[in-house]
Amino acid sequence: VATIVDVARVAGVSVQTVSAVLNDKAGISEATRARVRHIIQDLDYQPNQLASSLRSQRSRTVGILVPSITNPYWPEIVRGAEDVAHQAGYAVFLCNTDGDPDKHRAYVRVLRRHRVAGIFVTDSGDLEDLEGLLRSGSQVAVSGAKGAFGSLITLGVDDYQIGYTATCHLLDLGHRRIGCIAPLDHAGEGRRRGYAQAMRERGVTTVDELLIHAQFDIPSGQAGARQLMRLAWPPTAIVAGNDLIAIGAITTLKALGKRVPEDVAVVGVDNIPLAALYDPPITTVAQPLYEMGAFAMQAILDRVLDPALEGTHTTFATPLIVRRSTVATAEEMEEPQPGAALGTRTPGLGNEHQPVAHKEVPIG
């Protein structure tokens, strides 16, 4: 493998000259510049990023921590973040923690060793692990963080609004007896509060037996729906904590012989890919997942590139897109469907790039 010294020797110049050419710095004659470039091509030389990073103290890498990339909620977000990082010349380390604090810690350690410029944590774990990262000079963005401290970037999803929106939708449809399946964690709690508030505003009394505790996964949705349908007076509609819960609930409802949404309506949250193509299409309070990832990474890189932002506390407020999926008619199907070209940004799935409210708040 060729080094910068080899290039310099073959080109008959000094390493400084080669380095200047590589980094597009001024002060090199066009002739030498061209000659050096040619030699570089010739030797198939690729600068050693490790050496470069070590010397310049900039690693040009970032990390992303997700519970698991196999959960369909994350790929869109990761893709958004990766696109932005790549654009800026940063390579992305992907880490799957399974929500396990130990794995979380292990990955944070690895990323610190690699001296990542920043890290996007979607799996907040212990916030104290992140303090080490911040001290070591990395920028950190957290989604769904319970607290905020230091110069942390937080990605805020308005869980309350989500629950409120979903519930209002069902109330608007005339439902009065509405169940809610959601976790007890921070996100689930917010959604549940929104649900309760919407019910209260419309003068509908909420009953404890209609509130099911769950995980953000399919089995929880199945178990939850089952439990609700066993009630003496079962609900005619269900607010699911997310799309996976909705999918689980729907499969169970159908297995129990209920028609969806005629007998029981279900509304989910997130709008993960394929949700719109499910049968029946899952009505869902959509979030701009791609954009969330993109903006988190952008915030990280902004701070990496502009140290002036250091010490400010950044929060993103993600807008909600209320998306009511419908079965496409034969006519509409002449056109590519929403969510069709999975893997590319498709207008209509709500994942095309769009501006997001962005607040910079100086730390008091």
Next chain:
Amino acid sequence: VATIVDVARVAGVSVQTVSAVLNDKAGISEATRARVRHIIQDLDYQPNQLASSLRSQRSRTVGILVPSITNPYWPEIVRGAEDVAHQAGYAVFLCNTDGDPDKHRAYVRVLRRHRVAGIFVTDSGDLEDLEGLLRSGSQVAVSGAKGAFGSLITLGVDDYQIGYTATCHLLDLGHRRIGCIAPLDHAGEGRRRGYAQAMRERGVTTVDELLIHAQFDIPSGQAGARQLMRLAWPPTAIVAGNDLIAIGAITTLKALGKRVPEDVAVVGVDNIPLAALYDPPITTVAQPLYEMGAFAMQAILDRVLDPALEGTHTTFATPLIVRRSTVATAEEMEEPQPGAALGTRTPGLGNEHQPVAHKEVPIG
């Protein structure tokens, strides 16, 4: 940020001693070892992987190239590869190429600069790009490669067998007029050959109008199904090139008022997550996606760690799991469903870890 020198100074020993402790090398008294470890904890010292890699010429990083992580085919594979890499102490760079040769090239360049120990390419692009990687000392595993050369690791999916299996399933159900929607690329061609062979063996004549060219995506499935249903004599069953095509075909069939599978049966390929929970559940020829990723990465790391394997040509033959999804009955739903806990390895989705046929072929 503390360095090894700081640790050595505080501990009152030399850097060599600290290094030895870090790398668990012999020749250090237990007392010093303990003291050094304590200081490391105390200073919150993390070795600089960049410096370590530069000096030792081992980067402890690998790269994975996928068209897009948002395509539900890839997350399982990536997860498998990442698990294996992490286990071995390697961090994973994730790259989304969108199948664009330029992006592909750009990413390969970036990974070379980072001196990755290996790279898993699922998006073969130009094989010549990979030669540079091989020359620069990286191990390369390719899935779905058209050719094989040098000491390349190839991940073989038996496309012919897939098409054959899918078609036989439909023939067994009594169908005779069977359409096929598949791409013209390498994978699609193989599946199509399997389809043709199965038809031939059963004495069913294949008609050109039943063969639809497509992409491996949902819109293609929609367009393809549409085209098939417009025929004077439409098929009663469809072999879809993959699950996305199957999903597209099913949505269109339903929009056209056809019942699935009563009027038209559809069989897909791959068994991506959620496919089994679709309505109707998508009957699919399943591949062990997680294992494919895991074995590719294992092969890469095997070669990195054991140079003796260098110069051998490795091929994986992935076994097929014929999976006929059915609607779960109420009784079965007491148990977590197949594919339920997305994001964890769940027995029943066919993604639990299992041995895979593994051939080592010395290069002639």
Next chain:
DNA sequence: TTGTATGCGTTATCAC
């Protein structure tokens, strides 16, 4: 405009 020297934080090769 170009060349030279020094250091980034580690590991490896020597002596002690």
Next chain:
DNA sequence: GTGATAACGCATACAA
């Protein structure tokens, strides 16, 4: 067992 020293490949300050 332990300590000094060179080298990994590059970037930067400074001299020419």
